[in-house]
Amino acid sequence: MYTLLTFQSQIINIFSREAATEYWVLLVLAAIGFLYVLRLISLFLPWIYVTFLRPAKPLSRYGDWALITGATDGIGKAFTGKLAKKKINLVIVGRSQPKLEELAKELHSKYAYIRFLHLQVRFVVVDFTDDDLDGGLSRISQRTADIHVGILINNVGISYPYARFFHELDEKLTKNLLRVNIEVTTRMIQLFLPSMLKHKRGAIINVGSGAGSVLPSDPLYTLYAATKAFVDQLSRSLYVEYKHSGIDVQCQVPLYLATKMAKIRKASLAVPSPDTYATAGLKWVGYEPRCTPYWVHSIMWWLIQMIPEPIMDSVRLRSCLNIRKRGQAKEARSKAE
Missing domain, CATH: 1.20.5 (Single alpha-helices involved in coiled-coils or other helix-helix interfaces)
Known part of the structure; x- marks a missing residue:
């Protein structure tokens, strides 16, 4: 027991x-x-x-004038309308004089009443891929000599016609990518930063890309992604340099938008229109040095960060190879015609 x-x-x-x-x-x-x-x-x-x-910060705190490069299409054009609504005078820069004149008339007809018929719109014709970049910058400087440009939006940029390997880039495309995406952005900041420092106020908005800030790699768009990564780092460092001088520097990082550059015509929840993006973009001015203003894009960014890089690299490579194949087929058809 x-x-x-x-x-x-x-x-x-x-x-x-x-x-x-x-x-x-x-x-x-x-x-x-x-x-x-x-x-x-x-x-x-x-x-x-x-x-x-x-709440969005009042843009009038930076001054009465904003300058937008690449203003006749896409995000740049959308920014012009949103700024005009907020009673900001505009300097619009583009390479097509007819488009600039048309946009100026459109802005006056739509938004002049907001400023009690005093909305001012100036335009400067500059092709940033032209060899005479100094001449183009000089025209911008002359056109803005009598005003304080308090908001600078470096929106102009170029990408590949379609995905291609690095060794397939010709000399002209390589030169234009480096010129427009890096040199123009840098020199536009150098052009207007002294005036901002003098007035102790200003906002510099550089439009980046998910290719340079979100994706771990962007194969077959390598040089484009590298130029946008430059824009990201340039903005981040300038933010630290000048945040105590009354100047807000920010890199805005959109993913895909329904624009000519992205070759997407129809907007959707994940691919907003330039107008939708610009509305979100202006709400973020004056806050973080890097942001993805459109809310769906910010969720997509978070999800991408959760995916192991080798998997993301493989998925992106397959996607870009398909884009390359379609682009080559389209190019062959155009040559045949």
């Missing part, structure tokens, strides 16, 4: 120890789960605030 009772006691002790161990394991897992939920909440609630609830 004694032996049986001892055996039963030992069995009870074993189960008690196992129950206690299981209890502590469950307790630790519950604590980890609770901390994970807190972490998600700590990320989600600030995102909700800055994306949907945070």
Whole structure:
């Protein structure tokens, strides 16, 4: 009888120890789960605030004039309308004089009433791929000599006609990518930064790309992605240099938009129109040095960061190879015609 009772006691002790161990394991897992939920909440609630609830800063704090490069199409054109609504005078820069004249008339007809018939729109014709870049910058300087450009939006940029390997880039495309995406952005900032420092106020908005800031790599668009990564780093460092001088520098990072450059005609939830993007973009001016203003793009950015880089690299490579194949077929058809 004694032996049986001892055996039963030992069995009870074993189960008690196992129950206690299981209890502590469950307790630790519950604590980890609770901390994970807190972490998600700590990320989600600030995102909700800055994306949907945070008030936009008044753009008039920077001055009465804004200059936009690449102003006749896409994001640049959308920015012009949004700024005019906010009673900001405009200097629009593009390479087509007829398009600039048409846009100036359109802005006057739509938004002059907001400024009580005093909305001012100036335009400067500059082809930034032209060899005489100094001459183009000189025309911009002369056209703005009597005003303070408080908001500079470096929007102009070029990409590949279609995806291609690095060794397939010709000299002209290579030169234009480096010229427009890097040199023009840099020299436009150098042109207007002294005036901003003098007035102790200004905003510099550089339009980047997910290719240079979000994706771990962008094969077959390598040089384009590298130029946009330059824009990102340039903006981030200038933000630190001049944030105490009253000048806000920001790199805005859109993903795909329904523009000519992206070769996407129809807007959707994940691919907004330039107008939708510009509305979001102006709400972020004066805040973070790097941002993805459109809310769906910010979710996509977060999801991309969750994917291991080798997987993302492989997916992007396959996608770009397909784009290259279609582009080559289209080019062959054009030559045949």
